Amino acid sequence: MTLSDEQQIEALRRMWQIRFFEEAAIRLYGEGRYRGSTHPYIAQEATALGVCATLRPTDQVLATYRGHGAAIAKGADPRGMMAELLGKATGMCKGKGGSMHMSQTDVGFLGCNAIVAGHIPIAGGVALAQKLDDTGAVTAVFFGDGASCEGVFYETLNMATLWKLPLLFVVENNEYAISTHVSESISVPNISMRAQGFGLPGVTVDGRDFYAVYDAAGEAVARARRGDGPTLLEAKTVRWGRHSAVAAGPAGANIDKWKLTDPIPRFKQELLQRGVVSEAQISDIERDAKATIDDAVAFAIESPYPELSELQTDMYA
Amino acid sequence: MHELTYAQAINEGIREEMRRNQKIMVLGEDVGKYGGVFGVTRGLFDEFGGERVRDCPLNEAAIVSFAIGLAIQGRPAIAELEFMDFTTFAMDPITNQAPKLRYFWGGQVSVPLTVRTPIAAGLGFGTQHSQSLEAWLIHVPGLKVAMPSNAYDAKGLIKSAIRDPNPVVFAESIGLYATKGQIPDEDYTIPFGKAEIKRKGDDVTLVALGLLVPKALKAAEELAGRGVDVEVIDPRTVAPLDIETIIASVKKTGRLVIAHVASKTGGIGAEIAQQVVERAFDSLDGPPVRVAAPDVPIAASAQLESAIIPDVADIVKACLSFRNARA
Ligand SMILES: Cc1ncc(C[n+]2csc(CCOP(=O)(O)OP(=O)(O)O)c2C)c(N)n1
Numbered sequence: 001m002t003l004s005d006e007q008q009i010e011a012l013r014r015m016w017q018i019r020f021f022e023e024a025a026i027r028l029y030g031e032g033r034y035r036g037s038t039h040p041y042i043a044q045e046a047t048a049l050g051v052c053a054t055l056r057p058t059d060q061v062l063a064t065y066r067g068h069g070a071a072i073a074k075g076a077d078p079r080g081m082m083a084e085l086l087g088k089a090t091g092m093c094k095g096k097g098g099s100m101h102m103s104q105t106d107v108g109f110l111g112c113n114a115i116v117a118g119h120i121p122i123a124g125g126v127a128l129a130q131k132l133d134d135t136g137a138v139t140a141v142f143f144g145d146g147a148s149c150e151g152v153f154y155e156t157l158n159m160a161t162l163w164k165l166p167l168l169f170v171v172e173n174n175e176y177a178i179s180t181h182v183s184e185s186i187s188v189p190n191i192s193m194r195a196q197g198f199g200l201p202g203v204t205v206d207g208r209d210f211y212a213v214y215d216a217a218g219e220a221v222a223r224a225r226r227g228d229g230p231t232l233l234e235a236k237t238v239r240w241g242r243h244s245a246v247a248a249g250p251a252g253a254n255i256d257k258w259k260l261t262d263p264i265p266r267f268k269q270e271l272l273q274r275g276v277v278s279e280a281q282i283s284d285i286e287r288d289a290k291a292t293i294d295d296a297v298a299f300a301i302e303s304p305y306p307e308l309s310e311l312q313t314d315m316y317a
Numbered sequence: 318m319h320e321l322t323y324a325q326a327i328n329e330g331i332r333e334e335m336r337r338n339q340k341i342m343v344l345g346e347d348v349g350k351y352g353g354v355f356g357v358t359r360g361l362f363d364e365f366g367g368e369r370v371r372d373c374p375l376n377e378a379a380i381v382s383f384a385i386g387l388a389i390q391g392r393p394a395i396a397e398l399e400f401m402d403f404t405t406f407a408m409d410p411i412t413n414q415a416p417k418l419r420y421f422w423g424g425q426v427s428v429p430l431t432v433r434t435p436i437a438a439g440l441g442f443g444t445q446h447s448q449s450l451e452a453w454l455i456h457v458p459g460l461k462v463a464m465p466s467n468a469y470d471a472k473g474l475i476k477s478a479i480r481d482p483n484p485v486v487f488a489e490s491i492g493l494y495a496t497k498g499q500i501p502d503e504d505y506t507i508p509f510g511k512a513e514i515k516r517k518g519d520d521v522t523l524v525a526l527g528l529l530v531p532k533a534l535k536a537a538e539e540l541a542g543r544g545v546d547v548e549v550i551d552p553r554t555v556a557p558l559d560i561e562t563i564i565a566s567v568k569k570t571g572r573l574v575i576a577h578v579a580s581k582t583g584g585i586g587a588e589i590a591q592q593v594v595e596r597a598f599d600s601l602d603g604p605p606v607r608v609a610a611p612d613v614p615i616a617a618s619a620q621l622e623s624a625i626i627p628d629v630a631d632i633v634k635a636c637l638s639f640r641n642a643r644a
Binding site: 091092093094095096097098101103104105106110111113115118119120121122123124125126127128129130132133151152155156158159162313314315316317 | 368373374376378379382383384385386387388389390391392394409410413414418419420421422423424425426427428429458459482483
C-alpha cells in the first residue's frame with residue numbers, strides 16, 4: 001500500500017490533534033473541570049495513526065482507557081470527545097462514559113474500555129462477525145504491555161488464530177504498567193514473541209516511527225483481509241509522563257529519552273525530507289490542529305450538563 | 318400440543334429462533350457436534366452448521382466476550398457455560414461489559430446476548446459444580462436473569478431471551494432437564510418480569526425459584542391436606558422481578574415464604590423480603606421466612622447434600638412456622 005500526500009498530511013494533522021487534545025485534557029483536569037482521571041496518549045501518536053492509516057471507515061477499532069489517540073486516529077469528533085471528558089450532555093456518550101469509555105460507533109470506533117484487556121476478546125467477536133459477513137473488513141485492537149499479561153489476551157490469540165479472524169492485535173509497549181516496568185513483568189524481551197506459541201506472525205516495530213508502524217500494520221491488515229488470520233504487532237515506545245493525571249509512577253523519568261524520540265517532530269522531519277510538505281504548510285497544519293482542539297475545549301466548556309432524567313435512559317434497548 | 322422435556326424445550330426454542338433469524342449464533346464448549354454436555358444443543362450443529370453453532374476452546378471469558386462482540390455487530394449470540402459455577406471465569410464480560418456497554422456509550426449499541434448456564438444443585442457434583450449464583454447477577458444493573466421451572470416456561474423464556482436486545486443470563490436447572498411438559502405447536506414467548514401464580518391460596522404466599530417450584534407445589538398440596546391454603550408464585554425471571562404480583566398476594570395472605578436453592582445470606586429471598594417489607598409491612602402477620610441452603614459449600618456426599626438442598630419438608634415447615642398459622 002502506498003500513502004498519498006493527503007493521507008500523510010492528514011496523519012500529521014491528527015497526531016497534533018491528539019497531542020493538543022491530551023495537553024488540554026491534562027490542563028482541564030488541573031483546573032478541576034472534570035473528575036476521575038485521564039490517561040494521556042502522548043508519545044504514542046505515531047502508532048495510532050500508523051495503524052489507522054491502513055484502515056477503512058468500515059473497519060473497527062477497540063482501545064483502552066488510554067484510547068483518545070485511537071479515537072481521533074479513527075475519525076472520532078474532537079468536540080464530542082472533549083465534551084465527554086467534561087461529562088457534558090453533548091459528549092459522544094452523553095456524559096455517561098467519561099475519559100475511559102469514549103466511543104463513536106458510526107466511525108468504527110468501538111470504544112475505550114477501562115477493564116485492562118477486557119476488550120481484547122470482544123474485539124475477537126467483532127472480527128468473527130466481520131469474517132462471517134465476508135466484506136473484507138478488519139478489526140484492530142489496541143492495548144498495553146500490562147494488558148498482555150492478562151489471560152483473555154492469550155485466549156483471544158488462540159481463538160483468533162484457530163479461526164483465522166481478520167484481527168490485528170496492537171500491543172503498545174510503553175515500558176510501564178502504572179509503576180511496573182516490563183522487565184519486572186514480562187518474561188520475554190519482545191511481546192511479539194508471544195505469537196510464536198500461538199502460530200500467528202509477531203512483529204516488533206518502533207512505535208514512534210509512523211512509517212514503520214504503517215508498513216507493518218499494512219502487511220498485517222492485508223493478510224487479515226485475505227482471510228489468512230491475525231497478526232500480533234508490538235509497537236515500542238516510551239511513556240514519558242505519569243500513568244494518568246492522578247496516578248503516581250515514574251513521572252517524567254523518561255523525559256530526556258522521550259524528547260529525543262518524540263514521534264511528531266520525527267514525522268514532520270520525514271515529511272519535509274520526502275517533499276510531501278513545505279515548512280509553511282506544516283505550520284498551517286499545526287495551527288489548524290490547535291484550532292480544532294481549542295474549538296473542542298470551548299464547545300465542551302459551554303455545553304450543558306446532562307439532565308438527571310438521563311440517568312435512566314440507555315439502560316435497555 | 319406436543320410433549321417435550323425441559324431440555325428439549327430449550328433446544329426447540331433455540332432452533333426456532335435460529336430459523337427465524339439467520340444471524341443468531343451459538344458458542345460454547347462441546348455445543349456443536351457433541352450437542353452440549355447435557356444435550357441441550359443437540360442437532361443444532363447438523364441443522365445450522367459449524368459457522369453458527371461453534372465449538373469453542375475451553376475459555377469461558379473469551380466465549381462470553383466473543384459473544385458480546387458478535388452481539389454488538391448485530392448477531393444475537395447465545396453462549397453456553399457448562400455449569401453456573403464457571404460464570405466466575407466470565408464475570409468480567411458478564412458484569413462489566415455486556416450490561417454496561419450500551420449505557421456508558423450513551424445508547425450507541427445494543428447487546429443481544431444470552432448466556433445459558435445450568436445449575437446442578439442436588440446431583441452430587443460437589444461444590445464447584447452445584448452453586449446457584451443468580452443473586453450475584455441481579456446485583457448488576459442492566460443484566461436480566463431468567464430461571465425457568467418447567468418445560469413450557471423454558472421454551473417461552475429462552476425465545477424471549479434470544480429476541481431481547483439486551484443481555485440475559487438464562488439459569489437452567491439440571492434437576493429439571495428430564496421433566497416433561499405440554500408444548501403448544503404454535504409460536505409463543507413468555508415475557509420477562511411477569512410472575513405466574515401456579516396455585517391460588519389465601520393463607521400463605523410461597524415464592525419459589527427454579528428447581529424449588531415443583532417442590533413448592535408438592536408442599537402446597539400436602540399443606541392443603543392440613544387445611545393451609547398456599548398461594549405458589551413462580552417469578553420466572555428474577556431480574557426483572559415481578560414484585561407487584563408478590564405484593565398483591567401478600568396483601569391477601571399476610572404471610573410470605575421464599576424458597577430458593579441458593580445459600581441464604583444475600584440471596585434473592587432477602588431482596589424479595591425487603592421489598593415486601595418496604596411496601597406491604599402493614600399487611601404482614603409476621604416476618605417473611607426464607608427457605609434456602611445453609612451458608613456452607615455444597616458437600617458431595619448424598620447424605621450431606623440432602624441436608625443442604627431445601628426439600629418439600631423444609632418448605633412445609635416454613636409455611637407452618639407462622640405464630641398464628643391456621644393449621
Ligand atoms: C483488570 C484490571 N486490572 C487493573 C486495572 C488497573 N490499571 C489500570 S491501567 C493499569 C496498567 C495497564 O498498563 P498497560 O496495559 O501497560 O497500559 P498503559 O496504561 O501503559 O497504556 C492498571 C493496572 C484495571 N483497570 N483493570
